[in-house]
Amino acid sequence: MKSHTQHVLKTSVMMMAGALLAAGLAACGGSDGDSSSSQPQQDFGYTTLSMVSQSGLQFKDMNKDGKLEPYEDWRLSADVRAHDLLGRMTLAEKAGLMMHGTAPVLNDTTGAGTGSAYDLDALKALINTQDINTFITRMGGDAQAMAEQYNKIQTLAEQSRLGIPVSISSDPRNHFQYVLGASAGGSGFSQWPETLGFAAIGDATLTRRFGDIARQEYLAVGITQALSPQADLATEPRWARINGTFGEDADLAKAQVQAYIEGFQGGSTGLTPSSVVAVVKHWAGYGASKTGFDGHNYYGRFITFPGNNFAYHLKPFEGAFAANVGSVMPTYAFPDTSVTVDGVTLEQVGAGFDKALLTDLLRGKYGFKGVILSDWGITSDCDTNCINGTPAGVAPSFIGFGTPWGMENATKLQRYVKSVTAGMDQFGGATEPEFLIQAVQQGLLTEARLDESVYRILLQKFQQGLFDHPYVDAAKAKTVVGNAQFQAEALDAQRRAMVLLQNTGNVLPLAGAGQKVWLYGVDPAVAQSYGYTVVSTPQAADVAILRVSTPYETLHPNYMFGSMQHEGSLAFVDGNKDYEAIKQAALAPKSIVSVYMDRPAILTNVQDKATAILANFGTSDVALFDVLTGKGKPQGKLPFELPSSMAEVEAQLEDVPHDTAHPLYPFGFGLSY
Template sequence: MHFASRPTMPLAGSIATATALVFFLYACGGNHLDSTVKQLDIGHTSLPLITVSGLQFKDMNRNGQLDPYEDWRLSAQERARDLTSRLTLAEKAGLMLHGTAPVLNDTTGAGTGNAYDLAALQTQISNLDINTFITRMSTDAHTMALQYNEIQALGEQTRLGIPISISSDPRSHFQYVLGASAGGGGFSQWPETLGFAAVGDATLTRTFGDIVRQEYRAVGITEALSPQADLATEPRWARINGTFGEDADLAKAQVQAYIEGFQGGTTGINSQSVIAVVKHWAGYGAQKDGYDSHNYYGRYATYPGNNFAYHLKPFEGAFAANVGSVMPTYSEPDAAVTVDGITLEQVGGAFDKPLLTDLLRGKYGFQGVIVSDWGIASDCDANCLNGVSSGAPSFVGFGTPWGMETATRLARFVRATNAGIDQFGGESDPSFLVQAVQQGLLSETRLSESAYRILLQKFQQGLFDHPYVDADAASSIVGNASFQAQALDAQRRALVLLQNTGNYLPTTGNGKKVWLYGIDPAIAQQYGYTVVSTPQAADVAIVRASTPYQTLHPNYIFGSMQHEGSLAFTDGNADYEAIKQAALAPKSVVTVYMDRPAILTNVQGKATAILANFGVSDAALFDVLTGKAKPEGHLPFELPSSMDEVVAQREDVPHDTAHPLYAFGYGLSY
């Protein structure tokens, strides 16, 4: 008879029972399996094959017999339980680390480069039993796929043949900030997630996710460290760019559609999925004074409006989509927070058991993998705490153990695991988890629970059976013409028309002289414009600007890269000087890239038309300016009228500056 799948059992005490049942059925001749089943395509492999009843299976542990975890006829749950029961303590600890794939000639220490260090990877995979890595490599699709296959070959050489999972920060947009997004590689280029919120079309967002899912799987990326379900309720915050704005209902719908696209449906992980890691649970957007908790000085989230529960709502969209993984926030609340009778602890999210176990797993019933953000178990040295006193800041001595700064590394691993963490981001030393079990600080059963969850997803994705990719096909999938055309259309649709004095737009370029700032002259010429050297000689001036920012903490590694502080255009700002120059032309058009909500109070009178963009190519921009397409976007956050009102608003409350220049949802068209 057919051996039907059963609901997932609680892990404690169940792995041995389930494994014994599977072995009993095998001992009875394997008659529980459907004799009419067809051969699964197991693709290329370096492993020996076993033939049973005319079907082929990989002998992953090379013992010459078909073990339950090797049998693709069984359910993912059954296979994961069997394999978990075979793991050593060290292998369980290795599974719980989400390392950084090392690259050759790495100058940043963060894994950026264009070729993997396969020797270093072999050490981590074979000696440390790590089999999940983030990639920050940037190269062409064919090379990425080839190198991914080499990594999988290393996985097949291990004792149990566990396949390798590769994750990535977003790499399909415009902004590249180390630790938040990844660069290049020829992927289709879409607006930032703020742009999808501006369009407000869940179908478009789902299509985006589906396309990126295909591109990622083509090169071997099986896990997306996205989306951000954080709410942009604090206008100064540096991470707004990766969110869906400040409105919880809009963000909830967008988060759900994004995950459904990446995971290939609403039912959870399947063989075509890229696992979505929704982040950052929870309340990360309410950062005190807008400072970011990658930095010690920005470790606090604050809730002066008692509005923490509002920040949970977007995650409900993730749970509706059966999201595979959740990443907790770095931030710690600066005062007591209670939600649904659960009082959070004043520590970083990865150490907060009420946040992870009581709220996430308890109230919301989340059953997937909880993966920490990077560096939560690492030490934050004096330079990390106080900023470097001389020289340039670096990742040396960097950590994010907020609320546990004075604890030992061992104590952080124990606290986070007991809180509910299944996998530690950016870690490559499993010895602490092994020591914790040996010293009685953690039970091996607790590690088995995490190992099972991680293995289950690998089985659900089909990595045990078909881990390799077609490197030749990757080049025709990643960034192909159809995908890029849809991405360009999304860029056009996401533009938000804020001002259009005298209905100047749309306008043709035919016979017009144009002065440009931040725009490729060749693109303007393709649309019929003649480029001139001064605004005074032009019929129209067109300016690309970006939301202003300050570098208030240059002595901190992330503080030196992130956009902080004022959102207002002021004299001396290069973009503002260009805007003032453009005003000398008879007509001027200004588009502002909004990674944060810009203050345009002193721009309005200097421009004929103003458009907000969230990542747009010159060609897509000119399509809209000349009427080949229409702007469809509406602001996903309000635009304040002054910094005084930004300072006065509450970090956790949306839409609450006193007199916004443009309200949430504002947008014109033609």
């Protein structure tokens, strides 16, 4: 398929005298029955489909029958169109719609969909044979190339029997840390602090603006679903996924979650053609991970509530519901003991299988009407290596990996049935519609139950305008993604998010240029561009400047995610490379330590070795030097407390915030200058 910008719509609509091509009607708006020619013509952009004419207007012939069906009529409401299309679908098409696969790429060596070009043959089979039309993308590349690749997928979708467009989702792309399964490579997207940084700034208006910018960048390349934000609370300091949260305070997180979603979805009144669907996660209590071990792993499948504080972990989701969030993703993990909230007792299975959590609490108490999307792999088998770890000398892999916690001994069919019965609408990482087909054919699920989920999924596609305008302008994408204005705003957020923890003798901001600096973890070219002379030893410097990270351990190297995640101790110890550099830097007259905090670092034995300490949550060297030199000022306040020792971390309760006995720095701490 040629680039979208090289085509015009080659139909009679382009020749129709007096046709109005500018505004059109949104998929979720318009009259439900008015066929008057006074209606402005919908602008479809590029399409491979033929047209059907009625009352002087043009409509896509999505099912290729030469007639205008209600679901093809852009004048009708999204609700009417979704119901009509639902009635035309086969059982196989409905089952396919409930899959949310991984978009296959060429020459994929990871099995996770990373690469720079889609495998279109594989996608054609998934879309046109298995009827799957929602995929996560982990593809990288420049913005124009991503957009062109996306357009090729939509051409395949137009070839399907009913012409249902494809929805593309993504993990976060606008931050600094890339961890497979939690975030995606940036591909030139504007680079902002992690969500912890937004919590540190505490400005909901800024967070909403970030969401708006990320929304524009996503849509430019064809990404229409954001697998974010995390509404999980970082009440367990050792947990590996704190960096994607808004910290440990429920009130702060609630406000930030709401603002984030309003930015991505374009407001709080529901989805429109300019919305990216936000998928808030992970419902619920994920942050209370037992001993800090993460639910991606068999050994980390438990959450725990020794403080009886489960209800506190629901509060940030209230911000999501206030923003009319489009989708909710349940957590992998499940409570290690019985938990009852608002009279609802949770089952001790993964949240994706728990009817009390999904139907009684989420849909019942909170009235959620959107799409419930499972986290990845909950119906997959977890083999011996997945459960016990690979043998010594054998690298872990995604082969045999699954997350069916609480249902490990069930069959795949049983997992699908239990999850759909619990309230699940769509299955992340799955391309197995045959199991849902079997479930209906065997009387384990009714087709009417599948219809409920299919309607919700279709409704969102119509509300987003995908049926009428699925293609993007590939040439324009490169002027949107990571443009200078967006990058400037992102850089300012990086500066503002830094938290000044220590500033002995008011060493910051630094005196003027010309000083000698010893650097660790910093690009010398950046320091030189600010007028500093880089020297080779701390003793020869006027000031040492270091960038270090929160310490961690790799306690489970034989598990796929355990091998990648940061677990265990938060303390700087002898032998730790960063700590050795901190001790070396103490030989300089002054030393400034900037600590990247994906988890709350213990700085007890760093305070006496540094003149100044700055916490950051994802920052460039340029933003750091702007703050060091006073061009920008650190405005952040800690979104979690910093413990004074690992003994106090081990004594605190996983589900309770702000509860180490003697924190070195309390929640909300931050100096200024």
